[in-house]
Amino acid sequence: MQPLDPGFFMRTDVVNLARELLGKILFTHFDGVRTAGRIVETEAYAGINDRASHAFGGKRTLRTEIMYLPGAHAYVYLCYGMHHLFNIVTGPANLPHAVLIRALEPLEGIVTMQQRTGKSQWDLSITRGPGNLSRALGIQTRHSGMSLLGEQIGIADDGYQYQQGQMVIAPRIGVAYAGEDADLPYRFYIRNQPFVSGKK
């Protein structure tokens, strides 16, 4: 178990990067409590030329300014008024690329995850879907802009690697508003992995 090379987050090929994040570990360490899970589903958001990206057209607002930070920062925003969606900012400063983490296989702190999500029994939905996994790991919009190279939130590598044949490439979910870009093959997930979101 070791942190990723910081240079990994500075790469400009966000789509490849999203695929390579499959199998890595997302962890949080808040108030002495650690929770972690293996990333099994991601989506790439390719900056100013991607109609599905909050930074499309070079849009800069108080919220999206975080996307323009250099790589290895968290971009967290509130969706539908209730879900905190966690993204990894990638690339150099002022290249607003990001990878949305959509699902995890729980690894550590499962009891804490159940407490945070209010689930009394084992349930696949605990880290299935971007809103659910953020709740399980305690990630909120107040963490937007936080470094992923510190103690509290980060990406780790335990050497586990999925085979190419286990990875599925697909269009992103919930971006119909993006016109043609809604069909871009920017979603990556592990075949037959029960925590992967989406229908069936």
Add this chain to the structure above:
DNA sequence: CGACCGATCGTCT
């Protein structure tokens, strides 16, 4: 199964 719907609120126009 699939389609639809309500919850809920920060952000931007």
Add this chain to the structure above:
DNA sequence: GACGATCGGTCGA
């Protein structure tokens, strides 16, 4: 004032 990078429930076939 409108709108979501969602989720979980309901309803009908």
